[in-house]
Amino acid sequence: MTEEIKLMKGNEAIAHAAIRYGTDGYFGYPITPQSEILETLMAEMPWKKNGMVVLQAESEVAAINMIYGGAASGKRVMTSSSSPGISLKQEGISYLAGADLPCLIVNIMRGGPGLGTIQPSQADYFQTVKGGGHGDYRLITLAPNSVQEMADFVTLGFDLAFKYSNPCMILSDGIIGQMMEKVVLPPYRERKSEAEIRKESPWATQGKLKGNKPNIITSLELDPEIMEENNNRFQAKYRKIEETEVRYEEFHCADAEYLLIAFGSSARICQKVVELAREEGMKLGLLRPITLWPFPTKVIAESANKVKGILSVELNAGQMVEDVRLAVNGKVRVEHFGRLGGIVFTPDEILAALKEKIINHE
């Protein structure tokens, strides 16, 4: 049977997709603009149908540590928040990464720094792909640009997290979280049984069972030589992810003379900019990184051989542009355009910035 097309907010799509994926537990704390995730899960009451736990924790810090516990026992667990709440979770995220634990974290970004505004922003790019928490770790980072991808990336995010035993982040913002669009939700799946978890994740702490030796989950290692080995293991895993899991989308890139690079909601707005520019006869293309880490460095480096200039369009003061410049390595002009603090750019503003900073600068 084909699934019905539904109309819903991005936040609601994440909640429904989580239930359908067979998620074992959600632990969160309300904050605008992502509260509909927790609200929808509570309204759907999945614990009555398949035993999924939905819990409003006493704080964001408590929620991320519940994720640590759930993930350590091999369960599919997730949390969500918005920028200030995600800052609170950073210690826990570093611990999850340090203990090789798979989980899904959702950040529906809002304007910062501090408590900031509740309007959309993409200013947590650095926090997500460069660290946030302490230590040499990486988060697999997915940037959805539609309500459909909000639903799809729950499945993809969990699958990647378990494939590599690593935390995965869905990095979105108030635009995609709050807007309603058509969506086809994934099919229902059963939650994994304890026996399936034992088979799939033999490292998990599942209680004292006859014949099995105890598993220990920790990020602590007092012997620096062993800790360096652990780090080398993490780095080997990260290199493999960089080789295998880069995802991006090209829009009118084949004959492009100029290129926009944007992710998530900004990429949607930039699609319109490409349409407007092409009406004016300008050969403009858009490259949309879908994974922000691993970053599509190779394809951006290649495109630098073909285009005259690149504008990185972000709802921040210039963050992803640094990774674009590293990829381009000085071959062509790379500039940044952004709006800050919760203000969203219009297609016209972006087109004007492209002309001013790139095209008329030759």
Add this chain to the structure above:
Amino acid sequence: MKQEIIIAGFGGQGVLSMGKILAYSGLMEGKEVSWMPSYGPEQRGGTANVTVILSDNPISSPILNEYDIAIILNQPSLDKFESKVKPGGILLYDGYGIHGKIKRKDINVYRIDAMDAATEMKNDKVFNMLILGGLLKVEPMVKLENVILGLKKSLPERHHKLLPMNEAAIKKGMEIIQKV
């Protein structure tokens, strides 16, 4: 076909729910739709607006420079959005909410006294459905039967008894809208 619409007024006037019903109607008609609210701390009395796009093709940006249709329900919204209607586009306003003059000469302006009609019907809750009726009269972008289906989809089942009243308000709105 593509319609890019802004609906703007005070919080509590039913701006967001009118947009939602329009989006659901488009869904019933098999169109691509997007519904993007301004989600500031708007409650009753604050300003609220929503961008609704109905299209036969996939929708790129949910954020727009200018609109085919602006539905303006209070003066601050007129000040903000009058200049953003495309030349040849439509500006539809409620006579009660607007006290300034419409300056644009290159757009089609319609007035609907929906607040007065809602008062007459002794039901201020149907205000937004009167406006929606007026809109569908001047720009029949979705069939009335699909609007009713859309209403049904967007209203929780316990409110389905209100459907006939809303349908009546949509039809009334179609009668009372006038070209300026």
